[in-house]
Amino acid sequence: MIGFGLLAAAGVAIPIATRDSYHLDVATAILMNLVLTLSLRFEMSTGQLNMAHVSFMGVGAYASALLVMRAGWPFWAALGAAPLLAALVALPVGRIALRVSGPYYFLITFAFLEVMRLLFNNFFPDYLGGPSGLVQIPPPSPLPLPGGAVTFTGKLPQYWLMYGLFVLTTAMLIRLEHSRVGLVAGAIRQGDLLAETLGVNVLRYQLGAFMLGSFFAGLAGVFFAHSHQVLHSSDFALEPMVLLVVFTVIGGTQSVWGPVIGTVALSIASEFLRELHHYEVLVYGLVLMVVMLAVPEGLVSLPGRLAEALARRRRAKAVSMGAGLAP
């Protein structure tokens, strides 16, 4: 809790420290990616890796864009409705995918990712924009507040909007983590059969986590649609999905800090790797391999492992000294 207080404070400090639009862009993207990786980790905390997480981001993004552009909804109504729609789409998908687990679940969600990418790319081109993408999405509309309307057209107000969504997401996910839901999720991850025989309807919990994770992915999608103002099927394809998994897994999935460390570190690194263009992913792949071999539980487990190693060394030293003193 204190940790996230600090993180939230850092989020407030960034726009005070810099008004540079490039820095704000990077910071906004990190916050959006954090919403995606933290919700992905929440799903993984019940033992399943959902490879279609970005597809639900896409559902939120396209739904919100269409609600505003075609149905004439105000942005703020779409912001509430589109994530709910993403969660609703997740219901039947989850029901089918969760009939199996492990690698089969991975494959089914992966297939769904491809289906959705094709749908965004080729189907209903009049609505979804076809291969050239959906363009001219309006930015978030002004928020009418008692003290006067707040506009969201510049980089800074959009940063604050994303910051608000980020704080909302993390507050909710952390509250869930420290609740009976978190307790049950941890149990399912350690032994789903044991949990099931003790009265936990594992399927129901996994489906709930899948829907809630998709809700937050949809929320990130709404922001993405109206801040970029352009949507393309490649935004919701394998490559961004793999990046999310890499962010999450390199950081580690044991605690909420894993995705935070992974996302912040790699997002910043990616700004320096930009010149490599497509080879950027190659670097991520190498980093992933090294981390998986050296610290399979992610960077977040490093301090604990170091402390353990130090304690072992101290013990070994004490023993060898003791041996020297023995008569």
Next chain:
Amino acid sequence: MLLELREVSRRFGGVQAVNRLSMTVAARTIHGLIGPNGAGKSTVFNLVTGVLPPSSGEIRFKGESISGLRPSEICRRGIARTFQAATLFRESTVLENVLLGCQLHAETRVVPTFLRTAAYREKDRAIHARARALLDTLRLAEAADQRASTLPHRDQKVLCLAMVLATGAELVILDEPLAGLTAQESAETVATLRRLRAEGKTILLVEHDMRVVMGLCDVITVLDHGVRIAEGTPREIQRDPSVIEAYLGAEDTRA
């Protein structure tokens, strides 16, 4: 009859693990299920608790059919079990392990969990009190905040029992509750099981220690190759010629 199996069969490919098994377990008894290795005892447990669906036949609990239900639903109706090796949530604390058994009494919904409503907090307090009380009676209270994997073997076995009791199940199914325990520890567990029966629980158990089984059980069912070959009081079982041939007799030849 609390539990009733009617002509229950289970095949694994060509192997008939359980063959047209009929048996009943009366309320408030300790019922032993014995038989040589591979007799189908564990399969029977898996069928009753819904871990495996039966190939044919019917299982009834308190007069209602439970065949084909999810294990969690069967647990909610009042059947809970332990597994052979001390199976628990090793990375969680002792208290968390027991809380998980309690949580089916505190249905969790997303919105009240976010809001931490009064009802949510009330249920939380209730299941914490329940878990603490259970740890107290089973003398595990001091280890409550310890990680389950750090407990000695005896305490892990007791914790498994605590988790099952936390669900409030009327029928408690125990797979080798005494395995790996010293004589002293074993005697303590036997005393606990007798106390549970006195409190109204029904216990169905598989156990290899024949001396304990004969002394503890009210009724014993003997399985061999998935078929029931005898059922009765310990005295009757010890005299049954088919049991002696299939099971006890085999031990005699070894001795």
